[in-house]
Amino acid sequence: MSGRTNARACPERTCVGCxxxxxxxxxxxxxxxxxxxxxxxxxxxxxxxxxVHPALVCLDLAVRRRAFSRAFKAQGPFDSAELREAVEALGATTAS
Known part of the structure; x- marks a missing residue:
């Protein structure tokens, strides 16, 4: 036995907010x-x-911590208005 499974591994990422x-x-x-x-x-x-998790809490944490500047390796601050609208829309669709 090689210890491998037939199930494919799901890639993981880290939320820059939480x-x-x-x-x-x-x-x-x-x-x-x-x-x-x-x-x-x-x-x-x-x-x-x-x-980032599609939740306003994580988005606010990421903005407050300036996590996007580090993640993109670029100088901020960045405009996140469109991102906030998208997260709010995703939250509304998952709550329904």
């Missing part, structure tokens, strides 16, 4: 377009990505 590890599918990928943080729900936009 710093908890979670399955990549449970987190929202964020990329930097110009000076703006943009949600990448399909995961296909080019560039370095940061992951």
């Amino acid at each position: 710093r908890e590890r979670a399955a990549k599918n449970d987190l929202l990928r964020i990329v930097l377009v110009g000076e703006q943080c943009v949600p990448d729900q399909r995961g296909t936009l080019p560039g370095r990505g940061a992951y």
